[in-house]
Structure formats: C-alpha cells, structure tokens
Amino acid sequence: MRILFLTQWFQPEPFFKGLPFVKALQARGHQVEVLTGFPNYPGGKIYSGYNIRPWKFELMDDVPVHRLALFPSHDASGVKRILNYLSFGLTAAAFGPFLIKKPDVIYAYNLVTLGLASSILRTLYRCPVVYDIQDLWPDSVMHSEMMKQSILQSILNTWCRFVYRKASHLTTLSPGFKAELTERGVPEENVSVVYNWCDEKHLSMADKDDAIISEIRGKESFVVLFAGTMGIMQGLDTVLDSAHMLMKIEPKVKFVFVGGGIEQKRLEQSVVQRNLTNITFIERQPPEKMNTILKAADVLLVHLKDTVLFRITIPSKIQAYLFSGKPILMGVQGDSADIIRDSGAGKVVKPENPESITMGILELFRMSEAERSVMGKNGRKYYDKKLSMQAGVSCFENIFYRLLEK
Template sequence: MRILLITQWFDPEPSFKGLLFAQELRRQGHQVEVLTGFPNYPGGKVYPGYRIRPFQREVMDGIPILRVPLYPSHDGSGAKRALNYLSFAAAASIGTLFVNRPDVAYVYHPPATVSLPAMVLRALRGVPFVYDIQDLWPDTLAATGMMENAAVLKGVSGWMNRVYRQAAHVTVLSEGFKERLQQRGVPENKLSVISNWTDEGQITMATPDPARARELGFEGRFNVVFAGTMGKAQALDTVLEAAEVLRESQPTARFVMIGGGVEVERLQAQTMEKQLSNVVFLPRRPPSEIGEILNLADALLVHLKDDPLFAITIPSKTQAYLMVGKPILMGVRGDAAWMVEDAGAGYAFEPQHPQALADAVARLMGMTAAERKEMGSSGQAYYWQRLSLEVGARAFVRVFGQVVMANRSSDRFKRLLDIVAAGSGLVILSLPLAGLASLVRLKLGSPVLFSQQRPGLHGQPFTMHKFRTMRDAVDSHGQPLPDSERMTPLGRFLRASSLDELPELVNVLRGDMSLVGPRPLLVEYLERYTPQQARRHEVRPGITGWAQVNGRNAISWDQKFKLDVWYVENRSFALDMKILWLTVQKVFKREGISAAGEATMPRFEGQGEI
C-alpha cells in the first residue's frame, strides 16, 4: 500500500509515531510518505538547520517528507498555540496537492486541526483516512484548563463529530476512549483499539553504571522517578505531599522529577519552602538519554489528576516504563491502572491521594530486590508481546488494508455501472426528455430545471438537477407559499411517476450521484445529523435507494435514516439490483410519494434516535 502520514509532529521532534512508525511500515513492505511541519516542538523555536519556507522536501532514512510552513509556538499563550495549529492545518491542506496520491492517509491527533488536510485530501483526491486519537477533544482541553470558553468547546465538539463522520476508520488507545466515542454515536465497527508503543530506538537498555549512579545521587537511595511533562494535568503536588509523609517513615526514599513544563518552577519553589531533601529535579533530557535515568530507578511513577477523562486514557510514558522493565507506581484510574496490574508490573494507587502514594512506595520498598526485578520483567514481557512497535504497526496495517479494500472494490464496479447505465439512459430517453422539457416550459415557464445545492459523497456539495414541479408563488411578504399550494397538476404527475428525477442521470454521469444510494437532502441538514445518521454520506447519493423502496416519503425521518445507514453497511451489487427492480414496481404503484399531510416531506429539524 501507499501510505501518507499526516502529522504536525515529526522527527527531529520527539514523536514515537514519527520516523520510527514510518520505518516500520516500510519494513513491513509498504510505501510511506510524510506531510508535516517545520520542527519546533516542544520549545516553540525552529530547530537548527531548518528555516520556515513555503515548502521543503527532504528524505529521512529513505522516507520522503514534505514540510509545510507554520507559526512556531508552544508557550502558554492560547492565541499563539491556536495560530500554530491553524497555520499548519491551512498549509498542510495545500500540501495535500503536492504529495503522491496515497491509497490511505494516517492522521495523528492531536491537534484536532490536523484533520483538515485529511478531509481536503479526501474531498479533492478521494483518499480515505484513518484517524488516530491520542487525546479526546474537547474533553482534554477542558480537563487540562487549556480552554474554558464554553462556545469554543462546543465548536470543537461539533468539528470532531464532523471528523468522525468523514474518517474511514478511527483508532483509539484504550477501551475507555472507544466506549466514549460510541456514546457519541460513532459506530463500533468504525472503531479499533490499538495500544501505543514507545520510542524503542531511543531508549537505551544498558546496565546502569555505578559511577553514574553516584554522580546523580542515586546510590544508597530508593529512587522513584517521574519523567515527563510537569503540567496541571499531572497534579504533582501529590508527590511533594507524599514526600513529606515519607521523610520520616522511609528516609531512604527519594522522588526524582525529570522534565519541563509550566508547573516546574512552582513545584521547585514549594520543594524549597518545605525543605524536602527527598525530592530532586533534573532538567529535561532527550529520549536518547532518558533511558539511562530510567534504568537507574528503583520504581517509575505515573500520575494524573483525578479526572474522569484520565480514567480512560493511558499516559504515553506507561509504555516506556514497561519496556524498561522497572516496577511501576500508577496514580491513574481506569484503563492505565488495569494495564499495569494485568501486566503484573506494579501497583496502582488512588490519584491525588498523597498517603496512597506513600503507602505504595513503602510497599515496594518492603519487597526483596528479586521480587521487584521479577515485577519489572513481567512488565517488559507484556510490552514486547502486546504493545511493541511491530505489534502496533501490524494492527494499523490491517486497518489500512480494510479501508483501502472497501474504497476500491465495490465502488469501482458500481461507478462503471453508473456510467454505462446513465449514459445509455440519456441517449435512449433523449426524445422523451426533450418532450418533457417542452411541456414543463409550456405549463410552468422557465427555468425548466430545478437546480439546487445538495450534499454528496462525504457531505461535499454539488448541484442537483430535476425537472421543475412547482410554481414560483409567494405570499404578500414575498415568502414562498407552502409546497402544497405551489405544486401543479403536472408537477404532481411528474413526482408520482418519478419522471422529474430523470435529469439526475446527468449528475450520475458526472459522478455527483449514483443510480442507487441514500437520496440527497438539503445541505443545511448536515449540521443536524448525529454521527450515525451522517453515515448516509459515506457513499454517493442515489436517484433511488433502500429508503425509497421501503416507504419513500411516507416514513419518518428516523426510519428513513436507519434504512439509509443499513444500506451503507450492507451495500452490494446484488442489493443494488434488488433496489432498482423494487423501484420500478414502486413507480408503477405510485407508493409513498409524500408524507401524511405534506406535499413531499416535512423539514428535518435534527430530532432522531440514531
């Protein structure tokens, strides 16, 4: 397969789903290209050797990369962060025109804005994309305090629903994420759980050097190491309070805090204020050096604040800790705690509970060195068997293959049938079409055709053409009269016989529509669909469809959408032939032409069960 990785973060930036992932996909026999930005994370400064320019092509270890411009920033300013995200999204959307057409695109989220170039690629070049979710937005924005504006959070939520609708498949890092998205209407068959791996090429597994241990003050202490970002989400005041508890009861216990973040200076100040000699801070280290510190540790610490969102996430450092093979203290509820306990790799404790953390440290200290080593080895074996890069990449390849096959096989044959049938129909029916056009012109005036923007494949608008069936009658205020009053006898005949639909054969020939598919409704309805209802746009709209032969306009919107989605999930050549045959019967019987009390169908206001 030809796979395009769309990600705002890529090497030389720290990104375990960057070059490492691309190399493994290539090792497994696939062609890989990358669309990314100029490296500036995490410092917000463009890396040495790079400068912002319109586009830059390079090759890393045989992987072709297209870099696009962005506004480099990663400080605490919400406006600058937004500009960073949006500038990449806009530039990468243009960049999709300058990459080789892939079979499938892989999209790494966050940020949510990275979905825009994927949707542009699909709209302009018909490429399906797999959306890999590492953070649930807007949940994470609210939980971390990054964004508190209710209107913005609502807007982000609406955008994410659109992304879920348009993605060919969505991958998540935990069962909790999967359940949350199902609650939001994303179909289960569109979701897969693929656990993260760690940067296996960067973390060294060498035996700890005693001299280095003495140099860093690790000798003679029981060192609990926290490595990573120190922000509000990590709630690391708990560590300082646990250190106070352990200062007297376990004097050899020590917390080693490694990394950067917005909370580092405050935590350091509190440590000095409380005179906590059993807490030390070390500066951020590159991935190539962090393995040394992790190997010197006696235990490794994960901690997040006690928020429902974090009960369904798995912090990325978990996989690194498991691979290193050290006992883990997991201060996170839910999926992450379950993973560590299932691996037999450590103990989970109640987050934001200092005494619980102190008790967990004391429990580990009470074990023998051999018991702790066995615990670490269990975690290491769990990692290589279930979470490694090779295991994860194979899982993604299976998803990519399913998406590509679904996009290729049935749709190509169906499109060929549409072209042949629509072309033949227009030739054979040319004289009747001319006659009907003359009759409409005589009875209703011009224009002969009713043309309107309708949403097509993936919700992209197109202009649909039908024979006109209504008069341009308005009330005293200039507003159009109800459909029932504007409908003419000729219009009723055209609708009852479905002859008004014949010009849509031109739309079929152009690729806007298909002979069979969910009927194209109004563009304004797009924002009213649930994610499940919006699945009707995963295929081209049709002149006729499963809902049309099972009630047409005489059924409710809920029934219509359920039938449309059923068709999307069960479409086949045989089903299309059945629908075409049933359509002929329905047209002759003139069934389901309108809803009760309506000239056609009432407006859809967004109420629905699916």
Template sequence: MRILLITQWFDPEPTFKGLLFARELQRLGHEVEVLTGFPNYPGGKVYPGYRVRPWQREVLDGVPVLRVPLYPSHDGSGLKRAANYLSYAASASIGALLMRRPDVAYVYHPPATASLPAMVLNALKGVPFVYDIQDLWPDTLAATGMMENAAVLRGVGGFMDMVHRRAARIAVLSPGFRERLIERGVPEHKVSVIPNWTNEDKTDLTPPPAQRADELGFAGKFNVVFAGNMGRAQALDTVLDAAEKLRDEAARFVMIGGGVEEERLRDSTRERGLTNVDFLPRRPPSEIGEILALADALLIHLKDDPLFAITIPGKTQANLRAGKPLLMGVRGDAAALVQEAGAGLTFPPQDAAALAAAVRELMALPPEERRRMGERSARYYDEHLALRVGAARFAELLAAAARGGSAYNPVKRLVDVTVSVLVLAALSLPMLALAALVRSRLGSPVIFQQMRPGRYGDAFRMYKFRTMTDERGPDGELLPDARRLTPFGAWMRSTSLDELPELLNVLKGDMSLVGPRPLLMRYTPYFTDQERQRLEVRPGVTGWAQVNGRNTASWDYRLGMDVWYVQNMGLRLDLKILWMTVQKVLGRSGVVVDAESIMQNLDDERRHKLAHG
C-alpha cells in the same frame, strides 16, 4: 499501498508515531511519505538547522518528508497555541494537494486541526483516512484547562463529530476511549483499540557505571522516577506532598522533564525544604535510558478526572519496556493495564498518603520480587505493545480504509450534486403537488424520516414521501405494514415516486445517486466481513442490486451485488445503472411494494441461520 502520514509533529521532535512508525510501515512493504511542520515542539522555537519557509523536502532515514510552514509556539497562551495549530492545518491542506495521491492517509491527533488536510484530500482526491486519537477533544481541552470557554468547547465538539464521520477508520489507545466514541454515535466496527508503543530505537536501557549513578545521586536511595511532562494534568503537587510524608525515609523522588508547571514545582520544593525531591533537566529519548535503568520504581500520575480514567498516559509504554516496577496513579484503563501485566502497584490519583504507602510497600518487597515485577513489565510490553505488534495492526486498519478510496469519488460527488440540483429544480412543482396529495390522502407529516447507515456505517436521516397511515390497534401499537399501506401508497412505491426526497440526501452528501441501498440500522451487525465493504461508499438512491433483481432477490445475492459494485465502481458503471434504473421504473420490473410479504428481514433470517447451524 501508498500511505501518507499527516502529523504536525515528526522527528526530530519527540512523538509517538514518528520516524520509527514510518520505517516499520516501510519494512512491512508499504510506500510511506510524511506531511509535517517545521520542528518546534515542545519549546516553541524552531530547531537548529531549520527555518520556516514555504516548504522543505528532505529524506530521513529513507522516509520522504515534506515540511510546510507554521507559527512556532507552544506556551500557555491559547491564542498562540491556536495560531500554531491552525497555521499548520492551512499550509498542510495546500501541501497535501501538491503531493502524489496516496492510497490512504493516516492522521495523528492531537491536534484535531491536523484532520483538515486529510478531509481536503478526501473531498478533492477521494483519499480515505485513518484517524489516530491520542486524546479526546474537547474533553482534554476542558480537563487540562487549555480551553474554558463553553461556546468554543461546543464548537470543537461539533467539529470532532464531523471528523469522526469523515474518517474511514478510527484508532484509539484505550477501551475507554472506544466506549466514549460509541456513546457519541460512532459505529462500533469503525473504532479499533491499538495501544501506543515507545521509541524503541532511541532509548538505551543499559545501566550506567556505578560512578555515573553516584554523580546522578542514585546511590544509596530508593529512587522513584517521574519522567515526562510537568503540566496541570499531571497534578504533581501530590508527589511533593508524598515526599513530605517520606521525608525521614530512604525514598527519593526524581523529576525529569519539563513543562508549564516545572518552575512552580521547583519553587515549592525549595520553600518546603524537601531534600528528597530532585529535578533533572529535560533529556531527549536517546539520553533518558540511563535514568530509567537506575530507577527502583517508575511513577505515572494524572489528576483525578473522569477523562483520565479512560486514557493510558503515553509514558506508560516506555516505563513498561524499562523493566522496572510501576507506580500508577491513574484510575481506570491505565490501572487495569498495570494490574493485568502484574507490573507494579496502583494508587488513587491525587492521594499523597496512598502514594507514600505504595512507595513504602515497594521498598518493603524483597529485591528479587521487585526484579520479577520488572521482568513481567518488560514481557507484557514486548508481547502486547511493541512496535511490531502495533504497526502490523495499523497496516491492517489502513488497508481496510483504503478499500473505500478511489480517484473517482470526487467526480462521483460532483455528478451527484449537479444532477440532484438539476432534477430538484426541474421537479420542484411536481414534488410540491405530490406532497399535497400525500397530505390529503395519508396525513402529516408528508416526509417520512428514518435513521439509516451511511458511509462507514455512520447514521444519517433518510427522507422519503410517506406511503403508510399511522393506524394503530387496540393495544396502541402500529398495525403491520400491509394493513397501513393504502392503494395510493402502493402506487407511490411501484412508481418509485416516494424516493424523490432522497435527492435532498444526495445534495447534503448523505447519499449518492448510485450505491448500495441504505438498509435498516439493525441489519448492520449481521453483515459478514466481506459484506461490510458496502459501507465503504455512500449509499445510493439506486444500485447494482436494484437493477439486478430489486426486492425479489435473496439477501445473500443482493448484498453480494453491493460488494461487487464497491469493488468495480466507476463512471461508466454508474451511468449504466442509472439507465437500467429508468428502464426498470418505467417498466415496473421486479416491484414488490411490501417486501416483508415475500422475504424475511435480514436480521431474522441471519439469526435463524445461526440458531439452526
């Protein structure tokens, strides 16, 4: 499988899904290329040895990399940050088209703008993509204060909805993220939870000599280490407040990293006269190991925001792997992970008294118990979160997404748009006349609308001319379909004239002229894994199943025909199906105007099979 990794940040920049991930996918037998920018994160300055140019090709440890230009910046300015994100998205969209067509693309988010080159590849070359969400936009933008304009946040939310619909599969790092996306209408089967791993090849966790420990100030103290970004989201004033409460005890807080809040926190530490808080300069992953190895406990903290209750901070995996007790000041999924692993203590975020109490509790434990806690931490990482575990799951997800990809897809879309425009133009007057007949015979509204599953299972509103009345029984409920279907409506169905408004769905991109028919939303959970392949392509106005039995075929047969079509889709087959459809419609072959009169609904049939073995 040929995989393109689209990520704004890549080695030598610090990133969760960088060179280590690419090499592991190669080890699993896949061909991998990377589309990224010139390295400038997190300082906003282009790294030594690089300069921004129209493009640069290189090979990093056997992985081909194409770098495209961007505006280097990563400070507190929203305008500059936007320029950084958008410049990469624009240049990567061009670069993606110049690369050899992959079977599938992988997109690392944030930023959300990195999805643009993947959507361009999807539209112009038919390449499906997997979207790996590390934080939820616009939620994170609002929670961290990066963006406060309500109109802009709404616009970002609308853009994210579009990305979620276009993605073949979505990976998230926590169960809470998955639940939030499902609440927003993303189909359940489309979202998989794959936790992060850490840079296993870059961090040497061998404890340094005693002399080195003395140099770093670790001797004779109970050292609680916070390693990572010092931003607003981390709310690290809580650590300083806890340090005040522990001023006369053996606990020491070691802050290592950097960020927009670092200087202010240093100033506050000096103003308070806190001698039990030390700041160490930021270090690359290759040099952070000795600090983690010397720690007595590792601290993770985020401010008390509902968004962070459904996330797992990126440093969690590195801290678990270090094999030291964790102090987790994050609610929800992150706290649950620590408790499940038996890897440390949790405390409410932004509660300095609770943090101080948790430190005292750890200090009071026998050293052997703290050692066992650290061993459980490292074991949990190895069994559930390690690179080999996560990359194997991503390979499965990428393979599932690739099944819906075809170089024919853009051609198919072009044919759909051209034909639907021509037919709608040619039939506009007859369709208006038909609409008038529907209005006079059946009433308003003329167009029947119903939510149906589209490509990847995403819901869309399908249009048809109405064929039934709205008659209700004494209880106020609609009468059965057979009672509400008039002779005029039956004639509409038998001639397939009721399907004409679906050409508007084709024009919008919800449907294709040819594809599996969009069934009812409630049927989707009853598809087998193989039958779910019918969701990898746009549903059709007509399809292979419709010209091979129409409504008279069994559900198993019809769904099997849909899967066969997905696996054999091509222009010649589509033209054949369209010609056979014309013959079927003109000959009214296989027509059943009330399908429920001859067969069970799919959900009823499958429930019955499950109940009776």
C-alpha cells in the same frame, strides 16, 4: 501500498510515531510520504537548521518529507497553542493537494485541526482516511486549562463530531477512548484500539552516564523516579506532599523528577520553601540516556489528576516504563490502572491522594529486590506481547488493508 502520513509533528521532534513508524511500514514493502510542519515541539521555537517558509522538501532516511509553514508555539497560552494547531491545519489543506502523490490510504495523526486537510485529500484522491486519536478533543483542550469554558467549546465539539464521523476509520489508544467515541455517535466497527508503543530504539541504548546515575541513586536510597512532562495536569503537588510524609516515615526513600514543563520552576521553588531534602530535579535528558536513567530507579511513578478524561487515557510514559523492566507505581485510575493489574507490573494507588501514594511506596520499599524484579519482568513481557511497535504496526497494516478491500 502508498500511504500519506499526515502529522503536525515529525523528526527531529521527539515523536515516537514518526520516523520509526514510517521505516517499519517501509520495511513491510509500503511507500510512505510525509506531510508535516516545521519542527518546533516541545520548546515552541523553530529548530536550528530550519527557517520557516511556505514549503520545504527533504529526504529523511529515504523518506520523502514535505514541511509546511505554521505558527510555532508550545507554551501555557491557549490562544497561541490553538494558533499553532490551526496554522498547520490550514497550510496542509491549502498546499497539501499540490505537493503529494496520490495515496491509497491517508494516516492522520491525532489533531482534529487536520480534519479539513484530510477531508480535502480524501475527496480529491478518493481514498480512506484513518484518524489516530491520541487526545479526546475538545475534552483534552478544556481539561488542560488552555482556554476557559466558552462558546469555543461548543464550536470545537461540533467540529470534532464532524471529523470523527467523516473518517473512514478511527484508531485510539485505550478501550475507554473507544467507548467514549462510540457514545458520541461513531459506529463501534469504525473504531479500533491500537496501543501506543515507546521509543524502543533509544530505550535499548546503553549510554551509561555515571554522573547521572550517582545523582539519581545518592547513598543507600530507594529511588522513586518520575520522568516526563511536569505540567498542570500531572498534579505533582500531591507527590510533593507524599515526599513530605516520607521524610519522617522512611528517610531512605528519595524522589527524582527528570524532565521539564511549565510547572517545573514552581515545583522546584515549593521544594525549597518546604525544605524537602528528599527530592531531586534533573533537567530533560537526551533520549539515548533514558534507558540508563530509568534502570537506575527502584520504582517508576506515573501520576495524573483524578479526572474522568484521564481514567480513559494511557500516558505515553507507561510504555517506556514497562519496556524498561522496572516496577511501576500507578497514580492513574481506569485503563492505565488496568494495564498494571493485568500485567502484574506494579502497584496501583489513588491519584491526588498523598496517603495512598505513600502507602504504595512503602509497600514496594518493604518488598524484596527479587519480588520487585518479578514485577519488572512481568511488565516487559506484557509490553512485548501487546504494546510493542511490531504489534502496533501489524494492527495498522491490517486496518489499512481492510479499508482498501471495501
């Protein structure tokens, strides 16, 4: 089977469904060609070794990759972020048909701004398009405060409905997303839930860093670790409030934030102003160190603001946390909470509720190490069975074959 992999992001950007996914498809005998942009995520600057030009071809680990020009940006500016998305969508539509070989199926990753390109390619080559929906547009754009409510929301909503209905098939990351898409008019049989997987290769590495472990663990501490993006929608002020409460209730509890984002500096300033001595920030680390970092914690924290959208979202860090085999404190309602309950991998608390988070941490703190270990093992078993890359690739492969049989 010839598969066109249409995505704005690809390696060397940190993209879990990029090169590893393509290599897994190749290992099953499929030919995959990639149409993508110049690497600039997450910093919004073009990576060293690349210069923006109309088109560049490279062979990456025996994978043919076509890179097209885009407007690099990934900051808090809604206008710049939209320009980033639109620019690649337009160049893919304009140049894609002249660069790629005829595919049997097109896999388009996430952005509805790829709708024009995928529609043109689908019409030109008369092949099915599978859209992998990771963010529910336009909801995710509006909730992220990238732009204010305006006529643009109406335009985006109309365009999204067009893209969703024109796709041959949609895959999505959660049951809640599927339900929402069917409510918007997409036939239920045209939507499949395919859970995301994590970066299994890097999370299996044992790149031990004693200095980082020491920084995380401290002395006789019970470590609650948050890894990933520190943005507006993570609602991490609530976690700071919980840390303030726990300074008095249980001084052994320590919070560690690993990563970066537009809220990091403000959060660090707040920690200093409030004299929260039980919080440590560690800069974003390379993927090969994350296994060591996650395993150094006692509990791994997930937290998002309490919105309707996030109740049907499964943050990508959940897969990495489950894979690591550590207990999870889940501060997200809905589908994410269901995974923790079904797997027995941790505790569920109310988001944006410092009292609930504090009580959840204390429950885990007061458990024996053996009890917490069982939770971690439960999570890893659940991941291997339902969320692993091989499970996901098999789902996509079955969808591709079904579409070709029609």
